[in-house]
Amino acid sequence: MSGMSQLLVEDRLFQAPKAFSKKAAISSMKQYKAMCQAFENDFDGTWARLAKETLYWKKPFKTVLDESEAPFYKWFSEGTTNASYNCTDRIIKAGLGEKTAIIFESDAGDVTRISYQELHERVCKFANGLRALGVGKGDRVVLYMAMSIEGVVAMQACARIGATHSVVFGGFSAKSLEERIVDVGATTVITADEQMRGGKQLPLKAIVDEALELGAKSIVKNVIVYKRTGSETVPFTPGRDHWMHDVSAKQSKKCEPEWVEAEHPLFVLYTSGSTGKPKGVVHATGGYLLWANLTMQWTFDLRQNDVFWCTADIGWITGHSYIAYGPLSVGGTQIVFEGLPTYPNAGRFWDMIERHKVSIFYTAPTAIRSLIKASDLNPDTHPKNYKLKSLRLLGSVGEPINPEAWMWYHKNVGGEKCPIVDTFWQTETGGHMITPLPGATPLVPGSCTLPLPGIMAAIVDETGQDMPNGQGGILVVKKPWPSMIRNIWNDPERFKKSYFPADLGGNLYLAGDGAIRNAKTAYFTITGRIDDVLNVSGHRMGTMEIESCLVAHSDVAEAAVVGRPDDLTGEAIVAYVVLKGARPEGEAAQKKALELRNWVNKEIGPIAKPKEIRFGDNLPKTRSGKIMRRLLRVLAKGEDITQDTSTLENPGILEQLKHAV
Numbered sequence: 001m002s003g004m005s006q007l008l009v010e011d012r013l014f015q016a017p018k019a020f021s022k023k024a025a026i027s028s029m030k031q032y033k034a035m036c037q038a039f040e041n042d043f044d045g046t047w048a049r050l051a052k053e054t055l056y057w058k059k060p061f062k063t064v065l066d067e068s069e070a071p072f073y074k075w076f077s078e079g080t081t082n083a084s085y086n087c088t089d090r091i092i093k094a095g096l097g098e099k100t101a102i103i104f105e106s107d108a109g110d111v112t113r114i115s116y117q118e119l120h121e122r123v124c125k126f127a128n129g130l131r132a133l134g135v136g137k138g139d140r141v142v143l144y145m146a147m148s149i150e151g152v153v154a155m156q157a158c159a160r161i162g163a164t165h166s167v168v169f170g171g172f173s174a175k176s177l178e179e180r181i182v183d184v185g186a187t188t189v190i191t192a193d194e195q196m197r198g199g200k201q202l203p204l205k206a207i208v209d210e211a212l213e214l215g216a217k218s219i220v221k222n223v224i225v226y227k228r229t230g231s232e233t234v235p236f237t238p239g240r241d242h243w244m245h246d247v248s249a250k251q252s253k254k255c256e257p258e259w260v261e262a263e264h265p266l267f268v269l270y271t272s273g274s275t276g277k278p279k280g281v282v283h284a285t286g287g288y289l290l291w292a293n294l295t296m297q298w299t300f301d302l303r304q305n306d307v308f309w310c311t312a313d314i315g316w317i318t319g320h321s322y323i324a325y326g327p328l329s330v331g332g333t334q335i336v337f338e339g340l341p342t343y344p345n346a347g348r349f350w351d352m353i354e355r356h357k358v359s360i361f362y363t364a365p366t367a368i369r370s371l372i373k374a375s376d377l378n379p380d381t382h383p384k385n386y387k388l389k390s391l392r393l394l395g396s397v398g399e400p401i402n403p404e405a406w407m408w409y410h411k412n413v414g415g416e417k418c419p420i421v422d423t424f425w426q427t428e429t430g431g432h433m434i435t436p437l438p439g440a441t442p443l444v445p446g447s448c449t450l451p452l453p454g455i456m457a458a459i460v461d462e463t464g465q466d467m468p469n470g471q472g473g474i475l476v477v478k479k480p481w482p483s484m485i486r487n488i489w490n491d492p493e494r495f496k497k498s499y500f501p502a503d504l505g506g507n508l509y510l511a512g513d514g515a516i517r518n519a520k521t522a523y524f525t526i527t528g529r530i531d532d533v534l535n536v537s538g539h540r541m542g543t544m545e546i547e548s549c550l551v552a553h554s555d556v557a558e559a560a561v562v563g564r565p566d567d568l569t570g571e572a573i574v575a576y577v578v579l580k581g582a583r584p585e586g587e588a589a590q591k592k593a594l595e596l597r598n599w600v601n602k603e604i605g606p607i608a609k610p611k612e613i614r615f616g617d618n619l620p621k622t623r624s625g626k627i628m629r630r631l632l633r634v635l636a637k638g639e640d641i642t643q644d645t646s647t648l649e650n651p652g653i654l655e656q657l658k659h660a661v
């Protein structure tokens with residue numbers, strides 16, 4: 001991956017293609033600036049107008065932004081609405097009932113299409129089934145599923161009855177799942193018997209059972225199982241477990257939505273932070289859905305004949321905003337894909353774009369980088385072998401996209417005619433924050449360019465003072481926006497401390513990233529996290545989470561985890577470990593490293609597995625006992641230490657930690 005210096009001198013400029021701008025919803029910088037100005041002139045009034053125009057409100061709101069309990073902001077307080085109604089009934093009422101809502105492609109390549117009418121029916125029947133099991137407004141429902149129409153149906157059905165869903169990514173371990181079920185207090189878990197990934201059947205229900213045994217069974221009353229593979233070996237507990245098709249069978253196709261207040265929590269989604277415990281990010285119904293919808297229109301310029309494909313998993317925020325809610329809320333047609341980009345070969349994405357005539361494609365830099373590498377090894381999988389003419393817009397999300405990957409994507413996938421929207425945002429922001437508008441913004445590879453209208457992003461120093469353009473600093477947002485995080489589930493203190501820290505004055509939203517604005521263009525470039533959060537293949541991982549997991553192993557005395565730049569995954573996890581016994585060497589070290597990697601895999605999940613483990617008799621510490629992580633970062637990169645190490649208690653230890661097992 002490119003170093004920061006290379007990002008900062010990047011000066012290639014790509015103007016919005018004329019053919020694109022001509023039809024775009026936002027077609028010039030002049031229009032973009034006018035939209036920003038509207039917010040400057042009348043912040044509340046502009047949001048109010050958009051909220052009224054965009055969503056169906058059962059009961060209109062009066063207050064736009066309520067700051068009385070800041071930073072616990074409230075939006076559209078008196079209004080009532082329903083996310084599922086907005087994503088299905090409203091679309092059908094607009095005459096799009098027969099339109100394809102979802103084109104599902106399975107791992108093996110089987111294709112299923114469902115219309116808005118069919119989606120509506122399935123959501124309503126399942127929602128009624130959930131109600132029949134006693135699930136209702138405010139109850140929490142955990143989903144542990146793979147990519148499927150049923151996953152989307154389950155999320156929408158929860159929204160329909162006012163239940164708050166919490167999706168746990170299907171790659172997390174039983175223990176991670178159990179922690180999340182317990183923290184959110186879920187009474188119902190929805191899962192599948194198994195999932196299909198790259199031709200393999202992988203367990204889901206068995207892991208749910210394990211999570212229940214670990215402790216979650218004291219609160220979970222119902223487990224609902226989507227029959228995906230029909231495997232006979234899947235455990236089933238009568239009374240507690242129900243097949244999803246049985247829950248929906250015999251239920252009415254009509255289901256009166258639960259009209260919830262705008263602030264009603266639509267979902268809780270766990271993400272990594274600076275401590276060992278993941279944070280349950282709470283999103284509110286009205287504001288979240290408004291922004292999911294507007295960004296579909298603004299960033300993706302979605303039109304009625306588009307075929308939209310976001311390759312994220314519904315277990316992450318990208319799959320929430322740009323699969324489960326955004327595309328449906330605008331009546332779009334989208335692809336939902338079960339499988340892997342590399343199965344049966346690394347041409348899978350391009351083949352699917354060709355077959356389904358995808359026009360808007362949204363993926364992560366890590367996927368692009370791995371497909372570049374794969375097409376070098378096997379030229380048959382190179383995008384040039386596929387007809388990708390249907391594409392008109394490309395997107396990138398989840399981590400910085402290095403200019404080389406950007407250029408490859410632009411040339412080989414976009415045929416040099418598709419704008420690329422490099423969308424910067426977070427689980428906490430609910431939707432895009434800083435991104436080009438494809439019909440307006442001139443693009444610079446590696447820059448997410450400018451904030452969306454209404455998003456008051458800025459760069460400040462440690463005290464909250466504005467930094468001039470050209471000088472890096474801390475990325476903040478100066479004013480609330482409708483889709484912002486509302487709270488951390490069960491932990492309002494942590495919410496305040498994490499996102500509205502007193503050092504910055506208590507009223508700036510702290511994103512947790514560093515950024516710099518170009519001196520000439522004022523474009524933003526994200527320079528990476530400023531906290532202890534790593535970004536591995538676009539997945540957020542807290543170093544503390546992995547450290548606590550390592551020290552929970554009976555042989556480990558101490559551990560420190562840092563990130564190291566990696567060409568393929570963006571960052572790679574490097575763990576420094578001190579064992580309770582002697583420092584292992586040679587084969588013994590290799591065996592122990594393997595054991596610890598498997599341990600992390602079992603405890604958290606494969607995404608948290610350290611790429612490298614290094615053993616030491618100790619860790620580099622200051623005389624006051626603080627681990628000097630910046631030195632560990634230098635060592636992880638394989639660089640020599642040039643910094644002053646005189647404050648170190650034990651400088652001799654550095655030599656031991658230079659080499660991976």
Ligand code: WTA
Binds near residue numbers: 396513535
């Ligand atoms: C990083 C994913 C650079 C950033 C939607 C952020 C990015 C974290 C970009 C959030 C981008 C996301 N350019 N960095 N376009 N998009 N990030 O919560 O560090 O999984 O704070 O949300 O990913 O990750 P999360």
